[in-house]
Amino acid sequence: MTRSLEAILDHAADLETLDTSGVAPTVHVLPLPTPLRPDEALDTVAPEAAVANAPQAEGTAFLVPKVLDSEAEG
Amino acid sequence: MAEPLQTAAALRAALDAGRESAVGLVDAARARADAVDPALRALLHPRWDAAREEAAASDRRRAAGEVASKLDGIPIVVKDNIVQCDEPATCASRILEGYRSPFSATAIERLRAAGAPIVARSNMDEFAMGSSTENSAFGPTRNPWNPECVPGGSSGGSAAAVAADIVPLALGSDTGGSIRQPAAFCGVVGMKPTYGRVSRWGLVAFASSLDQIGPIARTAEDAAWLLDAISGHDPRDSTSLPEPPLETTNALGTDVAGLTIGVPQEVSSLGGLAAGVRDRVAEAVAVFEAAGARTCPVSLPHTRYGIAAYYLVCTAEASSNLARFDGVRYGHRTEGPEGGITAMYEYTRARGFGDEVKRRILLGTYALSAGYYEAYYRKAQQVRTLLRGDFERAFAQCDVIAMPSVPEAAFRIGEKSEDPLSMYLADVFTVSANLVGAPGISVPCGFDGRLPVGLQLVGPALADARVLRAAHAYQQMTDHHEQRPPL
Numbered sequence: 001m002t003r004s005l006e007a008i009l010d011h012a013a014d015l016e017t018l019d020t021s022g023v024a025p026t027v028h029v030l031p032l033p034t035p036l037r038p039d040e041a042l043d044t045v046a047p048e049a050a051v052a053n054a055p056q057a058e059g060t061a062f063l064v065p066k067v068l069d070s071e072a073e074g
Numbered sequence: 075m076a077e078p079l080q081t082a083a084a085l086r087a088a089l090d091a092g093r094e095s096a097v098g099l100v101d102a103a104r105a106r107a108d109a110v111d112p113a114l115r116a117l118l119h120p121r122w123d124a125a126r127e128e129a130a131a132s133d134r135r136r137a138a139g140e141v142a143s144k145l146d147g148i149p150i151v152v153k154d155n156i157v158q159c160d161e162p163a164t165c166a167s168r169i170l171e172g173y174r175s176p177f178s179a180t181a182i183e184r185l186r187a188a189g190a191p192i193v194a195r196s197n198m199d200e201f202a203m204g205s206s207t208e209n210s211a212f213g214p215t216r217n218p219w220n221p222e223c224v225p226g227g228s229s230g231g232s233a234a235a236v237a238a239d240i241v242p243l244a245l246g247s248d249t250g251g252s253i254r255q256p257a258a259f260c261g262v263v264g265m266k267p268t269y270g271r272v273s274r275w276g277l278v279a280f281a282s283s284l285d286q287i288g289p290i291a292r293t294a295e296d297a298a299w300l301l302d303a304i305s306g307h308d309p310r311d312s313t314s315l316p317e318p319p320l321e322t323t324n325a326l327g328t329d330v331a332g333l334t335i336g337v338p339q340e341v342s343s344l345g346g347l348a349a350g351v352r353d354r355v356a357e358a359v360a361v362f363e364a365a366g367a368r369t370c371p372v373s374l375p376h377t378r379y380g381i382a383a384y385y386l387v388c389t390a391e392a393s394s395n396l397a398r399f400d401g402v403r404y405g406h407r408t409e410g411p412e413g414g415i416t417a418m419y420e421y422t423r424a425r426g427f428g429d430e431v432k433r434r435i436l437l438g439t440y441a442l443s444a445g446y447y448e449a450y451y452r453k454a455q456q457v458r459t460l461l462r463g464d465f466e467r468a469f470a471q472c473d474v475i476a477m478p479s480v481p482e483a484a485f486r487i488g489e490k491s492e493d494p495l496s497m498y499l500a501d502v503f504t505v506s507a508n509l510v511g512a513p514g515i516s517v518p519c520g521f522d523g524r525l526p527v528g529l530q531l532v533g534p535a536l537a538d539a540r541v542l543r544a545a546h547a548y549q550q551m552t553d554h555h556e557q558r559p560p561l
Contacts, residue, residue, distance in 0.1 A: 056407070
């Protein structure tokens with residue numbers, strides 16, 4: 001893995017030979033207006049369906065391992 | 075005698091004439107898959123019974139004179155990164171094992187409205203990262219022309235399924251060539267539309283500024299049917315073009331007089347171009363010329379920086395997009411022996427992702443990190459601007475650009491697995507269209523030995539119809555797409 005990453009970064013170093021001073025970076029390939037839609041609530045995925053794929057869930061909540069250790073909690 | 079070419083257009087004529095039923099087509103797809111797919115492994119998660127019901131509904135519509143669209147009753151497969159409600163969508167990754175989508179992609183909704191029975195999902199490189207379909211947690215797909223060779227990737231399952239005559243149509247996705255390259259390797263047509271032409275809603279994100287869903291088919295005409303059905307503005311994708319669905323099918327013709335084809339002068343100097351590919355593409359350009367098209371040399375000087383720029387942009391975006399696979403909301407979870415949430419993230423991602431996905435997340439995180447952002451990501455985005463300038467100048471002189479889809483024909487399974495950079499470099503002719511947002515199509519243009527070669531036609535942004543029209547005209551003058559793999 002390390003060797004392949006080195007080879008790829010060596011290739012990417014080619015870009016250093018290219019003068020890009022004064023060139024604006026491309027943010028969007030096509031000029032698009034910022035779309036706005038009416039501020040109305042639409043149907044979204046139901047909470048029950050949203051947690052149905054969770055490895056662990058309770059009700060409509062995702063369960064995760066403990067985030068804070070006991071010392072930090074104190 | 076060879077079997078007739080089973081294009082979507084031919085199947086639709088058979089449906090209209092009452093010689094075929096949609097149920098019969100799904101049954102035929104299943105029989106063909108049973109015969110050839112145990113060796114090819116193009117399909118994942120077949121849903122024959124559900125597709126048969128969809129086909130029966132199509133037959134009832136036809137009997138009632140209420141055919142929904144040209145695609146009504148035509149079976150199709152869909153790449154495993156385009157979600158369908160209540161169906162699996164694994165992206166060929168262990169990390170999404172067991173996942174069932176709670177919603178459908180816009181492209182899927184439009185296919186269903188068009189009445190096309192979806193018979194299966196198709197194999198791919200994990201999260202669309204790869205050019206060979208070897209990076210699949212389900213094992214590689216094989217090339218129908220030679221089972222020792224890769225079908226290309228990442229939409230290798232879709233291209234192989236069409237090449238093997240399991241279905242006439244498939245959806246793929248193309249971030250740096252993932253539709254056009256497997257189409258070239260498998261001897262079928264594959265198109266990446268203009269960025270924003272097809273909604274990305276429900277396409278599992280790899281590199282959001284480059285990803286685009288597109289059609290794979292035997293002919294440009296069939297590809298046009300499929301693209302027309304799935305294109306058009308979608309308010310759920312903020313990068314979706316504010317344009318109505320395309321109507322390219324009606325614009326297809328055979329006349330190429332007046333068409334100017336640009337031939338990039340840098341192609342022969344870019345590494346690794348096989349003589350067989352160079353010659354087939356030159357012959358294809360000559361076919362256009364003989365039919366009255368004009369050719370002119372064009373220059374795309376920054377294409378040599380395309381691979382470096384592409385792999386920095388796509389890995390950077392991937393590192394951000396794939397952060398969502400964390401073992402909390404869906405998919406695989408492995409708890410660390412020491413407990414705690416950080417260990418859970420680490421073990422989940424270490425077990426769930428394959429090597430290529432990890433490689434790209436590492437690269438992308440590095441390219442975005444403090445102190446490297448300017449040298450890598452920003453620099454790559456500047457190269458995109460320079461490339462756009464190259465294409466703008468070229469399209470001031472020509473209507474479409476012709477070049478190889480891939481520098482060589484399909485390589486052997488395992489040949490490039492140990493050398494990711496050599497695999498990346500083979501994307502040299504496809505990544506530019508993604509970096510500048512332009513439409514590109516790969517069309518079969520003959521063989522190098524016994525393996526298919528693809529001609530790539532690229533047009534300016536929004537000129538999807540022009541690209542399809544040129545490809546269709548070429549197919550009217552040639553029969554490369556009628557050659558069948560020895561299955």
